[in-house]
Amino acid sequence: MKKYRKKPVVIEAVQWNGKNLMEIECFRKGVSLHGFRMSIAENTQEFWRWDEYERIVEEKGLHIRTLEGEMKANVGDYIIKGVNGEFYPCKTDIFEKTYEELV
Template sequence: MSVVRYRKLPVEVDTIQWTGTNEHEVQEFTGGASRFYALDDADRENSDDPEATATVYDRLHSTWVLVYTGQHIVRGVKGEFYPIAEDVLGETYERVTDAGGPDDRQAYDGELAMYRELVRTLRAVARPDEADMNEVRRLLHHHAADDAAARAENTQGDSK
């Protein structure tokens, strides 16, 4: 059997970060003390890893999972809960704003105009005769100039 590659579907999940002191908030998020609790010293000594500070019940896999301070508790697509390290969360998900889009990327002035020019370019490429190719070259040159100007303007706005 050969290896098959899959891409994760774009889904939205809710998370709460375990700070080591917000047990009540995390319990409200997960459904109570029967689904999440902080480990006391005795629990930590008897666990698989004494560095763990809490545990969350993953009902999808019918098991308790150790949680470390700083990890986020994710409510998965099936209602299951599992911990994820902050760096892995950042590599796997992007934060969603109230508007439903990513909030870590901002459009800069002129970006919409550049996309319109690119659409025109693609339409021209669909009919590649010499006149159209000259138009493609003109549009690409215009796009490159707009892109450079918009990025410079965006960089100046960031430094203010």
């Protein structure tokens, strides 16, 4: 049987703590936190949609659309941006075994 080693790949990730929804959404949309807050503040319609979205996430959890379908991210999971720009949740223990922070 052949053995394989995972190629070294640098990824971006944010850990979901149950309270950083805006940070997660900025990460997924590729915008700055300041810019995202300003767009919500300037657009009343968007503010109300954001308020509703926060309520839904609080009630039903954070769901991430992945290449394999929709997956629920639990508090503590990392949201990873994959090599092709896709997003998916990763359990903390798996993340910590697979990745190390770059400094």
